[in-house]
Amino acid sequence: MKRLDRKQIAARLARDIADGAVVNLGIGLPTLVADYLPRDREIVLHSENGVLGIGPRPAAGTEDDDLINAGKEPVTLLAGGSFFHHADSFGMIRGRHLDYCVLGAFQVSVRGDLANWHTGGADAIPAVGGAMDLAVGAKHVLVMMEHLTKDGTSKIVERCTYPLTAAHCVERIYTDLAVIDVKPDGLHVLDIVGGLSFEELERLTGVALKKPRELVAQ
C-alpha cells in the first residue's frame, strides 16, 4: 500500500477547499494545508489571534514579532487582510462565519465526535486553546490525522475514550490511508490509497465502513 505522507494528506485536503472560502487551519499538521491550496482559488485564511488574510511565510530576516499565527509562527498579511481583537476573532468562529476549520485529532468516533485536546492522563497537563470553539463554530469541520496510532490502533473509533472536544462535529476525515465522510448513517469511504483494499481498510479501522460507489459497482 502507498501510505500518504503528511504533505500528501495536506495536498489531498486542500483540493476540497472551495474558492472564496474562509478557513482556519489548526496548529501543527493542519498548517501544512496552506502550502497546497490551489493557486487558482482565492481562499482567506483566519487565525484565532485576530487576523484574516494570512499570506505565505515571510522570507528569513523579514519576520515581524507582531505578525504571527495561532501557532506563534511568523506570517505575512495579504492585501485585503485585517486585524481584530480576540473576542471578535472568536465571534467569527462561534458565529458560524468560518467556512472550514481543519483540526488534528487523537480520536474521531463514528458519530463525528472529536477528541483532540487532552489524553486524560493523570499527569497530563490539559490545554485546549481554540479547539472547542472551532469544533462547534466552523460550518465544515475537517480532521487531518494519521489513521493509526504508533502502536497500530485505529484513531477512528466506535466511541472516543479520550475526553471530547465536541460531539457530532466532524464532517470529513483525511488520513494517510483514506478520506472518509461522517454521515448520519455511518462512515462513507471516499478515497483509499493505492494498494489497500476496502476490506483491509475496514479491518485496520476496526469499525464498520461504507464502500465508495465505484467499489460497490465492481
Place this chain on the structure above:
Amino acid sequence: MARTARRATMIDKFVTSAEEALADLPDGATIMIGGFGNAGMPAQLIDALIAQGAKDLTVVNNNAGNADAGLAALIGRGRVRKILCSFPRQSDSWHFDKAYRERRIELELVPQGTLAERIRAAGAGIGAFYTPTAYGTRLAEGKETRRIGDVDYVLEYPIHADYALIKADRADRWGNLTYRMTARNFGPIMAAAARITVAQVRETVALGELDPEVVVTPGIFVQRVVRIAPLAKAA
C-alpha cells in the same frame, strides 16, 4: 474660566515608569495580562510586577508563561495562586508545569473563545452568557446548560480584574490606544474588563495626533500609560 482651573483638571494618564504604574497593586489582586505569544505581551510591565513583589495573585492570560522570563518567572517565584488560561502546556512552560504538578498553582482551563468572551462580557456589563463551546465536554462539567432552539449551550460568567497589563502601539494622554497587527489580541477586551488598566506603549503622542477613526481602545478604558522605548533589534 481661569486658565489655572483648566490645568488643575487636565486629564493626564501618562506615568513616568512601569514601577510607578504598578506601585499600588496589592497582594491577592486579579491581573489580566495581554499578549499571545510575544505579540502584545507587556514584557516591561511584567518585569515591574515581578520587582514590585505582590503575591497571591490570580492571573488571566492565554498561556501560562514560557521559558524563564515574564509570566513564567512570576509563577516560578511562587507569586501566582491561580491562573485562568486556555493553553498552559507548551514545550517550554516548565515553571508552570512544575508548580501545577506540585499543586502550588490552581488552574482554571477555559476554551480560548470562552476566555475572550468572558473578558469581553465583564467590560460590557453582561451578567452571564450562553455559549455552545464545550457543551458535553469535561470543561462544562457542573455548569448550567440550556437548549435554545436546537442548540445546547453552557452558561458562562464574566471575568473581572483589578488590573490589566497590556501592550499597545501609540497612546495620547487621554489613554486612547492604537495597536500593531496581531499584537492587538486580548488588549482591547482586557482594558475594558479591569478596574485599572495599565498600557505600555511604543510611542506617546499629543492629544489630537491619533486619528479618531483608528483609535481601537478609547481612553475611557485606560487609566495609566507608560512609554517603553522598543529595544533596538540586534543586527
